[in-house]
Amino acid sequence: MEIHDRILEAIRLAETTIPDDVFKHIEMAWKNEENNVSKSQLSSILDNVKYARERKLPICQDTGTQTFFIDAGYDFPFKKELVEAIKISVERATNLYYIRPNAVDPFTGKNPGNNIGRFIPYINWYLRDGDDATVYVLPKGGGSENASALGMLKPGEGIKGMKKFVIESIIKAGANPCPPTILGIGIGGGSDLSMNLAKRALLRPLGRRHEEERVARLEEEILELANMTEVGTMGWGGKYSVLDVHIEYAYRHPASFPVGLVVQCWADRRAYIKIDSKGNVEVLQ
Amino acid sequence: MNYNLRIPEDLDKLADLKIGDILYVSGLLFTARDEAHQLMIEMHEKGEKLPFDPSKMVLYHCGPVVKKSDGKWEILAAGPTTSARMDLFEKEVIENFGVRFIVGKGGMGDRTAEALKRAKGIYATYTGGAGALAAKSFREVLNVYYLDELGSPEAIWIIRAENFGPLIVSIDPQGNNWNRISREKMERNKSMIFEKIEKS
Numbered sequence: 001m002e003i004h005d006r007i008l009e010a011i012r013l014a015e016t017t018i019p020d021d022v023f024k025h026i027e028m029a030w031k032n033e034e035n036n037v038s039k040s041q042l043s044s045i046l047d048n049v050k051y052a053r054e055r056k057l058p059i060c061q062d063t064g065t066q067t068f069f070i071d072a073g074y075d076f077p078f079k080k081e082l083v084e085a086i087k088i089s090v091e092r093a094t095n096l097y098y099i100r101p102n103a104v105d106p107f108t109g110k111n112p113g114n115n116i117g118r119f120i121p122y123i124n125w126y127l128r129d130g131d132d133a134t135v136y137v138l139p140k141g142g143g144s145e146n147a148s149a150l151g152m153l154k155p156g157e158g159i160k161g162m163k164k165f166v167i168e169s170i171i172k173a174g175a176n177p178c179p180p181t182i183l184g185i186g187i188g189g190g191s192d193l194s195m196n197l198a199k200r201a202l203l204r205p206l207g208r209r210h211e212e213e214r215v216a217r218l219e220e221e222i223l224e225l226a227n228m229t230e231v232g233t234m235g236w237g238g239k240y241s242v243l244d245v246h247i248e249y250a251y252r253h254p255a256s257f258p259v260g261l262v263v264q265c266w267a268d269r270r271a272y273i274k275i276d277s278k279g280n281v282e283v284l285q
Numbered sequence: 286m287n288y289n290l291r292i293p294e295d296l297d298k299l300a301d302l303k304i305g306d307i308l309y310v311s312g313l314l315f316t317a318r319d320e321a322h323q324l325m326i327e328m329h330e331k332g333e334k335l336p337f338d339p340s341k342m343v344l345y346h347c348g349p350v351v352k353k354s355d356g357k358w359e360i361l362a363a364g365p366t367t368s369a370r371m372d373l374f375e376k377e378v379i380e381n382f383g384v385r386f387i388v389g390k391g392g393m394g395d396r397t398a399e400a401l402k403r404a405k406g407i408y409a410t411y412t413g414g415a416g417a418l419a420a421k422s423f424r425e426v427l428n429v430y431y432l433d434e435l436g437s438p439e440a441i442w443i444i445r446a447e448n449f450g451p452l453i454v455s456i457d458p459q460g461n462n463w464n465r466i467s468r469e470k471m472e473r474n475k476s477m478i479f480e481k482i483e484k485s
Contacts, residue, residue, distance in 0.1 A: 044451070048417050057361050061348060061349050061416035101438065109320060110436075111437075163485075171471045171472070175464075176369055229475070230470060
């Protein structure tokens, strides 16, 4: 049963404590912000983060859609056990008031109260060589998810079109996704793959650039452009609209230029679990 | 300007507030999200009475994390939800129920701002995501309505707050709307950014 307890522990960790890289980025924004209203909002955010950590309370009442990205080796032996453990742990986390019941029937609006429903919790597998697995826990809030967008651009619009699409989208979203946000951008593939890459891009710690120099430069450029919008913290203006930009890409069809944009709120809650082939489990953040 | 307000006692003082004012609120709040707004409007249309008086409370766009222990509800996290979703219903809720004080996050549209101007009311924002900190000022759950029908995030929670804030006035009773002002600025910035992208 160790795996069940560790997943529950990872959910609780993700919901009550933001990773160090996120905290440092918010703290840096708070130090450097010159707009007084936005600075006061950043100050409340930092107070909230510290209070939630100290009291083990959910950072935000929107404890998100329980989303799990699993990178597993082809020979990882516990695939079925892992899926069962995730479902059981999500239900337990709900019963223990770690998370809000956030899964409703789309037709009736009925909330079963346990965060379990068709395709929910959302589990996304990526298979690779090896016999171990890493499970990323990414509770994804609704307000920021609503700002996500798919652009099926023309290849002739290219990278410039991609930049405009991103800027246009974050201006349209304004204060709604709880800025300063983190942007996950997926370029290429098809409609679904670009969105999947965009969400996966959010798993990377803030401040860590893409391994390819050309992509890393693009991330830095979009971050600079996004912070010229003056959306600011909670829409009150100032220098920090976006904390970081992460891009992933896939090869595209010659006729298509898909751009997926997934917006994450400042409460960029993450944790991850490493499981080896013997069933040893480690919870990390 | 900073204000400490008691609700319902100080509701008439709202008429003097301006966008950018900072508020701390003590007194009564009721939570309402999409489903509760819809339900309230439906009940009004059917001529049914609500079990509480919305005109004497702050309408808070919020779906809290709640815990029941020893028969008593406790609020664990209760930051604001995105108010823009409630633009669909807010004019009707303001007009039919005498709501004058709304709190949420992200700003609201002109339809809501106009209804608030007529009601001499305000819309103020609390820091999005600051759920644990908000809950610290929510001292007591006085009642909950429609919990079984709507589930805990969408139910109407009646809360007694103590020094809930800082809230920042975002729509004032003169009809000034920070949402519109900031959008105009962002649109100008967008043109400048697009020019820069073209030159890159």
